[in-house]
Amino acid sequence: MRPPRWATALVAVSALFCAADDAWARPFKIAPGQIGRVAAALGAQSGVTVTVTDPELAQRHSPGVTGDYSLREALERALRGTQSDAIFYDRMTVRIVARPRNKPVPKVNPPAPTIPPVADRPSDIIVTASKQSFPLDRYPGAIKVFDFDPDWLAGNGAKGTGALIETLPTLNSTNLGRGRNKLYVRGIADSSFNGPTQATVGQYLGDVRLNYSAPDPDLYLYDFEGLEVLAGPQGTLYGAGSLGGVVRLIPNAPDSTAFSATTSGGISSTRFGGIGGDVAAMVNFPLFKGRAALRYVGYATREAGYIDDPSRNLRDINTSRVTGQRLAMRFNDLAGWTIDIGAVTQDIGSDDGQYTLRGDPPLVRNSALSQPFQNDYDLVYLTAKRRLFGQDFISTTSAVWHNLLSVFDATGFDGSKLPQRFKEANDIIFISHETRFSGGGLRKPWVAGFSGIYNVNRLSRSIGPLDAPKQFVGVHNRQLEFSLFGQASRPISSALTATVGGRLTLADGAGRLLDATSIDVELSTQPRIRFAATTALDWQITPAFSTFLNYQQGFRPGGFAVSQSGTTAQGQEFEADDLNQIELGIRWNSKDEDTLSIRFAFFAVDWNQIQADLIDASGLPNTVNIGSGKIQGVDSEINWRLSPAIMLTASAFFNESYLDGTESTDPTTLPNIPDKGGRIAAQWRAALGRNVMLTGNASLRYVGESSLGAGLQSTVSQGNYVVADLGARIDTGGFGVSLHIANLGDARSNTFAFGNPFGMNLQEQITPLRPRTIRLGLDKRF
Numbered sequence: 001m002r003p004p005r006w007a008t009a010l011v012a013v014s015a016l017f018c019a020a021d022d023a024w025a026r027p028f029k030i031a032p033g034q035i036g037r038v039a040a041a042l043g044a045q046s047g048v049t050v051t052v053t054d055p056e057l058a059q060r061h062s063p064g065v066t067g068d069y070s071l072r073e074a075l076e077r078a079l080r081g082t083q084s085d086a087i088f089y090d091r092m093t094v095r096i097v098a099r100p101r102n103k104p105v106p107k108v109n110p111p112a113p114t115i116p117p118v119a120d121r122p123s124d125i126i127v128t129a130s131k132q133s134f135p136l137d138r139y140p141g142a143i144k145v146f147d148f149d150p151d152w153l154a155g156n157g158a159k160g161t162g163a164l165i166e167t168l169p170t171l172n173s174t175n176l177g178r179g180r181n182k183l184y185v186r187g188i189a190d191s192s193f194n195g196p197t198q199a200t201v202g203q204y205l206g207d208v209r210l211n212y213s214a215p216d217p218d219l220y221l222y223d224f225e226g227l228e229v230l231a232g233p234q235g236t237l238y239g240a241g242s243l244g245g246v247v248r249l250i251p252n253a254p255d256s257t258a259f260s261a262t263t264s265g266g267i268s269s270t271r272f273g274g275i276g277g278d279v280a281a282m283v284n285f286p287l288f289k290g291r292a293a294l295r296y297v298g299y300a301t302r303e304a305g306y307i308d309d310p311s312r313n314l315r316d317i318n319t320s321r322v323t324g325q326r327l328a329m330r331f332n333d334l335a336g337w338t339i340d341i342g343a344v345t346q347d348i349g350s351d352d353g354q355y356t357l358r359g360d361p362p363l364v365r366n367s368a369l370s371q372p373f374q375n376d377y378d379l380v381y382l383t384a385k386r387r388l389f390g391q392d393f394i395s396t397t398s399a400v401w402h403n404l405l406s407v408f409d410a411t412g413f414d415g416s417k418l419p420q421r422f423k424e425a426n427d428i429i430f431i432s433h434e435t436r437f438s439g440g441g442l443r444k445p446w447v448a449g450f451s452g453i454y455n456v457n458r459l460s461r462s463i464g465p466l467d468a469p470k471q472f473v474g475v476h477n478r479q480l481e482f483s484l485f486g487q488a489s490r491p492i493s494s495a496l497t498a499t500v501g502g503r504l505t506l507a508d509g510a511g512r513l514l515d516a517t518s519i520d521v522e523l524s525t526q527p528r529i530r531f532a533a534t535t536a537l538d539w540q541i542t543p544a545f546s547t548f549l550n551y552q553q554g555f556r557p558g559g560f561a562v563s564q565s566g567t568t569a570q571g572q573e574f575e576a577d578d579l580n581q582i583e584l585g586i587r588w589n590s591k592d593e594d595t596l597s598i599r600f601a602f603f604a605v606d607w608n609q610i611q612a613d614l615i616d617a618s619g620l621p622n623t624v625n626i627g628s629g630k631i632q633g634v635d636s637e638i639n640w641r642l643s644p645a646i647m648l649t650a651s652a653f654f655n656e657s658y659l660d661g662t663e664s665t666d667p668t669t670l671p672n673i674p675d676k677g678g679r680i681a682a683q684w685r686a687a688l689g690r691n692v693m694l695t696g697n698a699s700l701r702y703v704g705e706s707s708l709g710a711g712l713q714s715t716v717s718q719g720n721y722v723v724a725d726l727g728a729r730i731d732t733g734g735f736g737v738s739l740h741i742a743n744l745g746d747a748r749s750n751t752f753a754f755g756n757p758f759g760m761n762l763q764e765q766i767t768p769l770r771p772r773t774i775r776l777g778l779d780k781r782f
Contacts, residue, residue, distance in 0.1 A: 027067070027133075027441065028042070028045055028046075028065045028066060028067060028069060028074045029045075029066050029441060029442055030042060030045070030064045030065050030066065030078065031064050032061065032062060032063050032064040033061070033062060033064065034058060034060065034061065034062065035052055035057060035058055035060045035061075035062045035078075035079075035082060035084065035096065036052050036058030038062040038064055038065075038078050039051070039052050039058075039078075039096055042065075042071075042074060042075065042078060043094075045126050046071045046074070048071060048093070048094055049093050049094065049147070049149075049225075050075075050086075050094045050095075050096065051093075051094070051095050051096070052095075052096045057082075057084055057096065057097070057098045060082050060083075060084070061082070062078050062079065062082055063077070063078065063080055063081065064078060065077040065078045071094075072086075072257075075094070075096075079096065083098060083099050084096050084097060084098050084099060085097055085099060088257065088258060125145055126442075127139045127143055127145070127228065128228065128248075128250070129143070129204075129228040129230050129246060129248045130143075130230070130237070131237050131436065131438060131447045131487075132438060132440075132445035132446065132447050132487065132489065133438070133440070133441060133442050133445040134442075134445060134489075135442055137540075137546060137587060137589065138442075138497065138538055138540070138546070139538075139548075140489075140497070140499050140536035140537065140538040140548040140549075140550050140585075141230065141231060141536065141548065141550050141552075141583065141585070142186075142230075142231040142583065142585055142599075142601040142603075142635055143228060143229065143230050143231065144168055144170070144171075144227070144228070144229040144637075145226065145227075145228055146164075146167065146168070146226055146227040146228075146229075147225070147226040148221065148224050148225060148226050148227070150729075150731070150736065150779070151683075151695040151697070151727075151729045151731075151738075152697075153221060153222065153224075154264065154727075154729050154736060154738040154740070154777050154779055155727045155729075155738055155740030155775065155777065156221065156740075157220065157221040157222045157264070157278075157280070158220060158221075158222075158266070158278040158280075158299075158301045158303075158322075159221070160178065160218040160219060160220055160221060160322075161173065161181070161183070161216050161218045161219075162178070162218075163221060164227060164247070166679075166699075166701060166723075166725070167679070167699075168229060168651070168679075169651050169652060169653040169677040169678055169679050169701075170185060170186050170229070170231070170635050170651075170653045171183065171184075171185055171229060171247070172184045172185075172187075172189070172672065172673055172674070172677075173216065174192050174672060174752055174754070175354075175751045175752035175767050176194075176353075176354075176752065176754065176755070176767075177318070177320065177350050177353065177354050177373060178218050178303070178320050178322065178348050178350065178375075179215065179216070179217070179218045179348035179350075179373070179375030179377075179404075180194065180215055180350075180373055180375070180404075180406075181215055181216050181218070182194065182199065182200075182215055182216065183199070183200075183201040183203070183216050183244075183247065184200060184201065184244055184672065184673060185200075185201055185229065185231055185232060185244035185245035185247070186231050186232070186244060186245065186603065186631075186633065186635060186653070186655070187605075187631050187633060187655040187657055187670060187673040188200050188201075188232060188233075188243050188244030188245070188579070188605065188607070188631070189244075189670050189671050189672050189673045190610055190611055190612045190613075190670075190671075191612040191613045191614060191671055191709060192671045192672045192708050192709050192752075192754055193613045193614060193615055193621060193709070193754070193757070194215055194426075194613060194621075195561065195613025195621050195622075195623045196213055196457055196459060196475065196477050196559050196560070196561055196613070196623055197213065197556070197559065197574070197611045197612070197613055197623055198212060198213050198240060198241045198479075198556045198557070198559075198611075199211055199212065199213065199214070199215075199241055200232075200241070200242075200243045200244040200556075201232075201241075201242070201243075201244045201245055201246070201247055202234065202238045202239075202241050202242040202245075202246045202247070203216065203217070203246075203247050203248075203249075204246065204247070204248040204249065205219070205249050205251060205344065205379070205381075206248070206249075206250060206251055206383075207383060207394065207396045207434070208342075208379070208381045208383070208396055208398045208432075209398060209430075209432045209453075210379070210400070211400070211402070211430065212241060212428070212430045212432075212453065212455040212479070213428065213455060213457050213477070213479075213559075214402050214404065214426070214428050214430075214457075215375075215404070217346065217375075217377045217402070218348065218375075219249065219324070219344070219346060220280070220299050220301070220322060220324055220346065221249075222264070222280040222282070222297060222299050223251065223252050223262070223280075223282045223295075223297045223326075224249055224250060224251050224252065225250040225251065225252050226250045227247070227248065227249055227250065228246075228247075228248045228250065229245060229246070229247050229248070230245050230246040230248070231244075231245045231583070231601070231603070231635070232244045232245030232246065232552070232554055232579075232581070233245070233532070233552050233553060233554025233579050233580075233581055234246050234552070234554065235503055235532030235533075235534070235552065235553050235554035235555060236485060236487055236501040236502060236503045236532055236533065236534040236552070236553075237447070237485060237487060237501070237503070237534075239451060239453075239481065239483050239485070239503055239505060239532075240453075240481060240505065240507070240530075240554075240555055240556050240557055241556060242554055243554040243555075243556060243577075243579045243607075251326070251328065252282075252295070253295070253328070253330060253340075254284060254293035254294060254295040254328050254329060254330040255284050255286070255293055255295070256286045256287070256288070256289065256290050256291055256292055256293035256330065256332055257286065257289070257290055258284075258286065259284065259285055259286060260282075260283075260284045260781075260782065261281070261282060261283045261284065261781075261782040262281070262282045262779065262780065262781045262782065263279075263280065263281040263282070263779065263780050263782075264278075264279070264280050264281075264777060264778065264779035264780070265277070265278065265279040265280070265777065265778055265779075266278050266279075266738075266775050266776060266777030266778070267775070267776055267777075268304065268773055268774065268775035268776075269304070269773065269774050270304045270305075270306050270770065270771055270772070270773045271306075271746060271771040271772045271773070272306050272363055272771050273304045273305055273306030273316050273771060273773075274304035274305055274306070274315075274316040274319065275304055276301070276302050276303050276304035276773075277301070277302050278299070278300070278301040278302070279299065279300055279301075280297070280298065280299035280300075281297070281298055281299070282295065282296065282297045283295070283296050287329075290332065291331065291332050291333065292329070292330065292331045292332065293329070293330055294327070294328070294329045295326075295327075295328045295329075295330075296325070296326070296327050296328075297325060297326040297327075298324070298325040299322075299323070299324055299325070300321070300322065300323045300324075301321065301322045301323075302319065302320075302321050303319065303320045303321070303322075304316060304319060304773075305317055305318040305319035305320075305351065305352075305354075306318065306363055306770065306771055307352070307354060307356060307363050307364065307365055307768075308363060308364050308365075309352075309364075309365060309366060309367055310364065310366060311366035311367065311368075312366075312367070312370075317351055317352040317365075317370070318350060318351065318352050318353065318354040319350070319351050320348065320349065320350035320351070321348070321349050321350075322346065322347070322348050322349075323346070323347050324344070324345060324346030324347065325344075325345055325346075326342065326343070326344045327342055327343045327344075328340065328341075328342040329341050329342065336386045336387070337384055337385070337386045338384070338385050338386060339382070339383070339384050340381075340382070340383040340384075341380075341381070341382050341383075342380070342381050343378075343379065343380045343381075344377070344378070344379040344380075345377065345378045345379075346375075346376075346377045347374070347375070347376050347377070348373075348374070348375040348376075348377075349372070349373070349374050349375075350372060350373045351370065351372055352367075352370050352371050352372060353365075353371045353373075353408075353755045353756060354755065354767055354768075355752075355754070355755025355756065355765050355766060355767045356755075356765075356766050356767075356768060357759075357764050357765060357766065358764040358765070358766055359764065362748065362768070363768060363771070367409050368409055368411045368419040369409050369411075369419050369421060369466065370407070371406075371407050371408050371409055371756065372405075372407050373404075373405065373406050373407070374403075374404070374405040375402075375403075375404050376401075376402070376403045376404075377400070377401075377402050377403075378400065378401045378402075379398060379399070379400050379401075380398065380399050381396065381397065381398035381399075382396070382397050382398075383395070383396045383397075384396075388437070390439065391437050391438065391439035392437065392438045392439060393435075393436075393437055394435070394436055394438075395433075395434070395435040395436075396432075396433065396434050396435075397431075397432070397433045398431070398432050398433075399429070399430070399431050399432075400428070400429070400430040400431075400432075401428070401429060402426075402427075402428040402429075402430065403425070403426070403427050403428070404424075404425070404426040404427075404428075405423070405424070405425050405426075406423070406424045406426075407421060407422070407423050407424075408421075408422045408424075408756050408757060408758055409421070409422075409756060409758065410422040410463055410758045411758075412758070413463065413758055418465055419465065419466055420463065420464060420465060421463070421464070421465075421466055421469060422461070422462070422463045422472075422757075422758065423461065423462050423463075423469065424459065424460075424461045425459070425460050425461075426457065426458070426459050427457075427458045427460075428455070428456070428457050428458075429454075429455070429456045430453075430454070430455045430456075431453070431454040431455075432451070432452070432453050432454075433451060433452045433453075434449060434450070434451040434452075435449050435450055435451075436448065436449025436450075436485075437449060440488070440489075443491060444488075444489060444490055444491070445488070445489050446486070446487065446488035446489065447485075447486065447487055447488075448485070448486035448487075449484075449485060449486075450482070450483060450484050450485070451481075451482075451483045451485070452480075452481065452482050452483070453479070453480070453481040453482075454478075454479070454480055455477075455478070455479045455480075456476075456477070456478050456479075457476070457477040457478075457479075458474070458476050458477075458514070459474045459475050459476070459477075459514075460474040460514055461473070461474050473513055473514065474513070474514035475511060475512070475513055475514060475560055475561060476511060476512050476513075476514055477509070477510075477511045477559050477560055478509060478510050478511065479507070479508075479509045479557060479559065480507070480508045480509070481505055481506070481507045481508075481557065482505070482506045483503055483504065483505040483506075484503070484504045485501070485502070485503040485504070486501060486502065487499065487500070487501025487502075487534060488500065488501065489538075495539060495540045495541065496537065496538070496539050496540075497537070497538045497539075497540075498535075498536070498537055499534065499535070499536040499537075499538070499550075500533075500534065500535050500536075501533065501534040501535075502531060502532065502533045502534070503531065503532045503533075504529065504530075504531050505529070505530045505531070505532070505555075506527055506528070506529055507527065507528050507529075507530060507557040507576075508527040508528075509557055509558060509559055509560075510560075511559060511560025511573075512560075528557070528576070530555050530557075530576070530578075532552075532553040532554055532555060533551075533552075533553050534550065534551070534552050534553070535550065535551050536548060536549065536550035536551070537549050537550070544588055544589055544590060545586075545587070545588050546586075546587045546588075547584070547585060547586050547587070548583075548584070548585045548587075549582075549583070549584050549585075550582070550583050550585075551580070551581070551582050551583075552580075552581050552583070553578065553579070553580050553581075554578065554579045554581075555576060555577065555578040555579070556576060556577050556578075556611060557576050558573060558574055558575045558576045558611075559573070559574055559611075559623070560572065560573055560574070561574060561613075561622055561623035561624075572622070572623075572624070574611050574623050574624055574625055575609050575611075575625050576609065576611075577607065577608060577609040577610050577611050577625065578607075578608050578609070579605060579606070579607045579608070580605070580606045580607075581603055581604065581605045581606075582603070582604050583601055583602070583603040583604075584601070584602045584603075585599070585600065585601040585602075586598075586599070586600045586601075587599050595640065595641045595642075596638075596639070596640050596641070597638070597639045598636075598637075598638050599636065599637045599638075600634065600635070600636045601634070601635045601636070602632075602633075602634055603631075603632065603633055603634075603635070604630075604631070604632045605629075605630065605631035605632070606628075606630055607628060607629040607630070607631070608628045609625045609627075609628065610625060610626050610627060610628065610629055610659070611623065611624075611625055611626075612624065612625075612626045612671075612709075614626070614709065615709075615757045615760045620757070621757060626659070627659055627660050628659075628660050629657060629658060629659045629660070629670055630657065630658050630660075631655060631656070631657040631658075631670065632655070632656055633653065633654050633655030633656060634652075634653070634654045634655075635652075635653055636651065636652050636653075637649070637650070637651040637652075638650045638651070645684055645685050645686060646682070646683070646684045647682070647683045647684070648680070648681070648682050649679075649680070649681045649682075649683075650678070650679070650680045650681075651678060651679050652676070652677070652678035652679075653676065653677045653678065654675065654676045655673060655674075655675060655676070656675060657669045657670040657673065668707075669706070669707055671706070671707060671708060671709045672706055672707075672708065672709075672718075672752075673706055674703055674704030674705060674706045674719050674720075675704050675705065675706070676702075676704040677701075677702060677703050677704050678701070678702050679699060679700070679701045679702070680699065680700050681697065681698065681699035681700075682697065682698050682699075683695070683696070683697045684696050684697075688730070691732060691733040692730065692731070692732050692733075693730070693731045693732075694728065694729075694730050695728065695729050695731070696726075696727065696728040696729075697725075697726070697727050697728075698724070698725070698726050698727075699724070699725045700722065700723075700724050701722065701723045701724075701725070702721075702722050703719050703720070703721055703722075703723075703751075704719055704720060705717055705718070705719045705720040706718055706719045708752075708753045708754055715763070716753045716754075716763050717750075717753070718750045718751060718752055718753040718767075719749070719750070719751065720749065721747055721748075721749030721751070721769065722745075722747060723742075723743050723745075723747055723769065724743070724744040724745050724747075725740070725741065725742050725743070725744060726740070726741045726744050727739065727740035727741070728740075734780065734781045734782075735778075735779070735780050735781075736777075736778070736779040736780070737776075737777070737778055738775075738776070738777040738778075738779070739774070739775070739776055739777075740774070740775045740777070741772065741773070741774050741775075742770070742772070742773045742774075742775075743769060743770060743771060743772045743773065744772065745772075746771055746772040747769055748768065748769060749768070749769055750766040750767060750768065751767045751768070751769055752767035753765055753766065753767070754767070755767060
């Protein structure tokens with residue numbers, strides 16, 4: 001049952017008792033060197049953007065910093081003797097500038113405005129998603145680290161997860177609509193349809209888990225610092241539900257040292273569609289100087305529809321709306337503790353489905369009735385951390401209330417021509433806790449802890465005429481998990497590091513049918529113990545070249561679903577599945593010039609007893625184990641900085657999958673994952689005058705062909721298209737104006753061959769690409 005909004009607000013306001021900031025002391029270990037490199041390391045180890053835009057200043061020598069300090073103390077020590085100062089623009093943005101008295105005497109002809117370099121990922125970024133202190137170039141696995149700079153957020157923040165998928169070829173999803181999609185990493189895809197199975201990708205807000213057996217919450221990306229995507233399985237550190245990997249959003253934390261605020265808004269126009277818009281604001285307010293702060297984010301978007309329904313005389317029927325807010329509070333140094341308390345609430349509503357039918361005119365669909373969707377998401381969390389016994393201690397507890405409501409046109413389900421409506425309500429309560437210790441520094445990082453998960457999923461359904469729907473059998477699932485985990489890395493030699501880890505999980509589940517008219521069955525399982533292991537080697541062959549080899553395991557517990565046999569519905573258990581992966585990675589980075597980096601990873605996956613949500617011949621969903629699968633592929637990325645102002649990026653993903661044990665006699669691939677995909681992008685910037693900067697970006701993205709589902713749906717194809725995007729932003733030092741064009745060439749293709757389960761057997765559904773959309777945006781920093 002979903003709590004009333006006032007209850008969520010009350011819990012959030014109660015955060016006034018304890019919240020926290022990042023001014024707590026943390027370990028820094030940064031060797032002496034040029035200020036540019038030391039600043040990059042400071043930013044990486046603190047999670048804050050630290051920039052040096054003056055080329056001369058960036059070459060000065062810094063003494064570095066080693067020890068446990070707050071960020072301000074670490075900056076002060078790192079800048080001693082350099083005749084420079086650190087300026088905090090806000091909590092997450094620091095700029096290092098030369099002191100005026102030490103600047104050179106100006107020439108008669110003033111120099112051209114300095115062009116800050118295009119943002120690059122420093123090699124000494126700390127991979128915080130690993131829960132150990134791994135530098136990026138020593139992490140023994142594939143990872144994508146993506147910083148959300150203001151220029152990128154200006155055109156992509158309102159897109160939510162869709163913007164991440166457009167940027168990272170290894171990240172895929174279904175395309176049923178905002179708040180309705182399933183995420184996949186690297187081809188670990190079980191099904192294209194929603195049901196009671198646990199997600200294959202673990203999604204996190206910092207250290208807080210966002211979902212369990214639900215689709216992507218699709219949070220608005222405003223006021224986030226960045227993203228980390230760990231390729232899976234991540235069974236040792238993240239447990240069940242991380243078969244494909246982990247997607248971790250990193251929010252900007254409250255700042256107790258200074259007030260700050262930002263606001264942004266935009267208006268967009270979609271070709272053949274309507275007018276959309278978005279607005280967002282953030283306020284950071286210190287409650288007690290240096291001790292406590294509150295950070296509030298609120299936003300709303302209207303995404304214009306572009307599909308018409310002539311039979312009902314309606315235009316742009318697939319318009320969607322998102323409203324949401326995030327509240328975070330932080331108290332520093334409460335008897336040595338740093339406490340974060342926060343709340344997230346977001347509502348997504350779409351007026352109708354975004355699919356059309358093959359053979360009809362483009363962007364047109366005739367329906368007997370509307371098919372709206374609602375996704376209401378509420379989250380509260382508490383995080384406590386401090387240094388204990390010389391190690392880092394962190395404990396996080398969260399609760400999620402997630403309510404989904406889907407309506408489909410089921411006309412013809414009973415053989416009549418009268419309009420029939422199918423309504424499905426999915427109410428989820430999800431409670432998660434994790435406590436862990438970590439330490440060992442960058443050379444010998446380790447982590448150990450325990451976690452617990454409690455998830456209740458209540459799926460209720462009705463079907464029939466609009467004025468007389470009948471309750472249809474639903475299902476109630478409960479899952480309880482408790483885990484102990486640990487992972488440690490040790491150097492075997494100066495160049496070779498070994499990592500081993502394991503997770504022991506006790507899982508218990510039960511389920512029963514709801515509103516069953518024929519068979520009322522209650523099913524439960526005996527508690528089951530599962531173990532997932534990780535072993536890895538990282539070999540730093542030269543300072544610029546390294547390689548890694550790892551073996552990882554993951555699993556998902558079983559559950560219960562509804563099985564339809566003729567007119568009889570009954571409960572049916574689906575078994576746990578498990579996955580094993582071996583991966584070889586290669587990394588090369590021109591550290592001397594810092595202009596070129598290359599990363600490749602080759603992987604092979606063995607997936608047993610795959611759980612999948614399917615659609616039967618009558619259009620009703622059911623969940624079964626569909627067989628075993630094998631996946632092998634390549635994941636690659638190249639970053640090339642042509643100059644301080646121009647950066648090129650190319651990334652590609654190739655995969656080949658095979659599924660054995662389905663009803664089809666022909667070879668079957670895993671669903672919804674293209675056999676290949678790639679993206680090339682360019683980013684550049686130019687100084688137009690004093691404190692005026694122009695940035696631009698352009699990208700070309702290719703999505704290969706894939707099949708909708710396994711078994712009977714394996715012949716339904718989708719994908720195989722190219723999309724171009726273009727954007728630009730002018731920043732005057734506090735005010736920005738941006739223009740972005742999505743789908744520049746107005747490409748047409750079928751992105752997802754599903755929209756309504758009751759028409760699946762005709763295999764004629766198409767989800768078209770959103771037509772060319774132009775957005776003009778404004779943003780202001782106070």
